Amino acid sequence: DQQVKQNSPSLSVQEGRISILNCDYTNSMFDYFLWYKKYPAEGPTFLISISSIKDKNEDGRFTVFLNKSAKHLSLHIVSSQPGDSAVYFCAASADYNQGGKLIFGQGTELSVKP
Amino acid sequence: NAGVMQNPRHLVRRRGQEARLRCSPMKGHSHVYWYRQLPEEGLKFMVYLQKENIIDESGMPKERFSAEFPKEGPSILRIQQVVRGDSAAYFCASSLYRGETEAFFGQGTRLTVV
Numbered sequence: 660d661q662q663v664k665q666n667s668p669s670l671s672v673q674e675g676r677i678s679i680l681n682c683d684y685t686n687s688m689f690d691y692f693l694w695y696k697k698y699p700a701e702g703p704t705f706l707i708s709i710s711s712i713k714d715k716n717e718d719g720r721f722t723v724f725l726n727k728s729a730k731h732l733s734l735h736i737v738s739s740q741p742g743d744s745a746v747y748f749c750a751a752s753a754d755y756n757q758g759g760k761l762i763f764g765q766g767t768e769l770s771v772k773p
Numbered sequence: 774n775a776g777v778m779q780n781p782r783h784l785v786r787r788r789g790q791e792a793r794l795r796c797s798p799m800k801g802h803s804h805v806y807w808y809r810q811l812p813e814e815g816l817k818f819m820v821y822l823q824k825e826n827i828i829d830e831s832g833m834p835k836e837r838f839s840a841e842f843p844k845e846g847p848s849i850l851r852i853q854q855v856v857r858g859d860s861a862a863y864f865c866a867s868s869l870y871r872g873e874t875e876a877f878f879g880q881g882t883r884l885t886v887v
Contacts, residue, residue: 693875702864702878748815760806760829763815
């Protein structure tokens with residue numbers, strides 16, 4: 660039962676353009692969502708998060724949008740750079756303030772071409 | 774301030790042997806999470822521990838797997854009588870508080886069972 664889904668295994672974007680990564684979820688009890696970035700042979704690195712009471716959170720070039728009615732969130736990366744090339748995971752938690760576990764999607768591999 | 778340290782980075786075991794994976798959380802962190810990533814999949818939660826306590830082990834296989842986080846020393850994930858299907862990357866994450874906004878991940882241990 661895949662509660663968090665990233666339906667695009669890969670995405671290719673030209674340098675300088677916007678990258679949009681999508682994530683869908685099925686569990687309406689999720690109250691916190693996070694995006695992680697992962698390079699090969701390294702652990703995931705936290706990027707940005709959003710609480711279910713918000714619909715947008717922005718941090719520099721990264722913006723996360725949450726559409727609760729559609730159970731969908733997206734990560735927008737403006738001015739994409741080759742260094743942004745990595746696997747991006749979205750994750751969700753149903754009880755985050757109590758230390759709830761994270762449920763991860765399968766990941767989307769972003770490739771930013773010069 | 775060193776990050777989350779996992780060792781070994783690579784571990785090869787023959788079927789039937791035991792695997793011990795270690796995780797030293799960031800300094801001052803008392804919450805540890807273990808995740809497993811199978812090939813071509815996202816990270817799957819295994820267990821959440823506080824010092825000397827298992828808080829949530831809902832993702833741990835019922836047999837052969839155990840985890841501990843003693844008062845002194847690293848957290849240990851132990852896999853007895855390993856099988857080929859245990860081959861995966863195992864990641865540890867730590868946080869300062871329960872339900873902290875983000876958890877910091879280690880670089881992972883890649884277990885190969887031959």
